[in-house]
Amino acid sequence: MDIKDISSVDLNLLVSLDALLAESNVTRAAARLHISQPALSAQLARLRQLFGDPLLxxxxxxxxxxxxARALALRTPLRKALADLGAVLGSEAGFDPHTARRTFQVALGDNATTLVGVPLIELLGCSAGPGVQIAMSMTEPGAAATLLEQGEIDLLIDAQRAIPQSAKVRVLLTQPFVMAQRKGHPRGTGTLDFETYLGLRHVVASPLRGPLHGYMDETLEQLGYRRNLALSVPQFGMVPAVLDKSDYVSTLPAGLLAGYADRLDMFELPFDAPPFALAMAWHPRNHKEPGLEWLRGLAARAAGISVAA
Known part of the structure; x- marks a missing residue:
């Protein structure tokens, strides 16, 4: 068969191949496609004949x-082609979240998980029917642009500074940074001065391996100073517990610490620092796709914005 002639190809087979390559398991892929395992096995047999390769x-x-090797070479162009086709089809039809069957892939940075991810989950329950699902994942440093291009993720929510330049972007919220310390910290609760701030033992939340470094260190380096970095943890969720049981301090967006006022004291920084900006980003081809327009509106509401762009 000449597979360059797309009119001879059942496009549903390509959707099945995408699921098979993603799951590497016929049972899981069948569940993802909402078909039986024997039906998917039959489709795999047709795909092998179509491409003249075992594929899996x-x-x-x-x-x-x-x-x-042939299947691995197909994976990226196939995912992109299906994403492009989905955008074309979506541009001609509306999106009803109460009747649609769709899974949205949303990647979030660590801070975004708390600030927007949890409220987004709460809104989903009252804004869509059971057929609409959101699969959340953590962002992969440096991979966002590729994942958006390949259609692996529909929406990225992360610090604005981490958003790829090629993406469409909307700022969801901005917050000042504050320093947090435990109740009863030996520093006391007096005004925080610059020299004291630099000398305290700081905790940073970062998923990256290597030297300890945080966003605030870039600001300090521009001023010609360095603070005393003592500890790095992979996720923000660990920071309040670490502070509560130690004399470490941490500098974080104010909104992340709002729920810990009973355990932690917060202080304004003794120097000018740019605020934390959280943004959502999407591939330009999906700018007018109805389903993703709805999803972006839901994310905006989760961030406290009443009207979506």
Whole structure:
């Protein structure tokens, strides 16, 4: 068969191939597609005939399947083609969240998970029917532009400074940074001066390996100073517990610490620092796609914005 002639191809097979390559498991892929395992196995047989390649072989471990070299080469262009096709189809039809069946892929930075992710989950329950799902994942440093381009993620919510330049973007909220310390900290609760701030033992939340470094360190370096970095943890959620049990301090967006006022004291920084800006980003091809327009509106509401762009 000449597969360059797209009129001879059942496009549903390509959707199934995308799921198979993503899951490397016929049972999980069938569940994702809402079809039976035998039906998907039959489709895999047709795909093998179509491409003249096994595409997926039993893994040596006996669990799941391993993609062939041909299948790996197909994965990225196939995902992009399906995303482009979805945008074309979506541009001609509306989106009713109460009747639609769709899973949105949303990648969030650590801070975004608390500030917008949790409110977004709360809104989903009262804004959409059971057929609409949101699959949240943590952002992969440096990979956002590629994932948006390939259609692996529909929406990125992260610090504005982490948003790819190629993406469409909207700022969701801005907040000042504050320094937090535990109740009863030996520093006391007096006004925080610059020299004291630099000398305290600071905790940063960062998923990256390597030297300790945070967003605030870039600001201080521009001023010609360095603070005393003592500890790095992979997620913000660990910081309040660390502060509560130690004499460490941490500098974070004020909104992240609002729920810990009973355990932590917050102080204005003794120097001028740019505020924290949280933004959402999406690929330009999806700017007018109805489903993603709805999703962006929901994210804006989760951030406290009453009217979506």
């Amino acid at each position: 072989l039993p893994a040596e471990s006996g669990r799941g399947m391993t993609a062939t």
